[in-house]
Amino acid sequence: MTESYVCPHCKHVEERTYRVRLIVLTCPNCGRNGRFLNGSLVARLDEIPETERPDDWGTMPLDARLQWAIEENVLDVSFTGPLSVE
Ligand SMILES: [Zn+2]
Numbered sequence: 001m002t003e004s005y006v007c008p009h010c011k012h013v014e015e016r017t018y019r020v021r022l023i024v025l026t027c028p029n030c031g032r033n034g035r036f037l038n039g040s041l042v043a044r045l046d047e048i049p050e051t052e053r054p055d056d057w058g059t060m061p062l063d064a065r066l067q068w069a070i071e072e073n074v075l076d077v078s079f080t081g082p083l084s085v086e
Contacts, residue, residue, distance in 0.1 A: 003015070006062060007027045008037065009032050012029035013039070021066075034061065042062060044075055045065050
């Protein structure tokens with residue numbers, strides 16, 4: 001089993017064998033360093049209703065969206081808790 005991690009800038013996906021909320025690396029696709037989000041978190045961010053999103057949502061990188069969601073408490077708390085490394 002591998003986990004998918006999504007580039008916050010270009011949505012390039014990297015696979016890793018461990019499960020954490022995010023990993024920091026330089027994207028082999030767009031060359032930018034960033035916080036790759038766990039794919040399941042990206043899916044959860046997509047479920048946030050448009051009416052609850054900030055105005056600049058469309059231009060926010062994925063990691064900024066995650067940070068916003070945690071600060072605004074719009075993601076399920078149990079899910080945003082630390083995900084253990086297996
Ligand atoms: Zn990228």
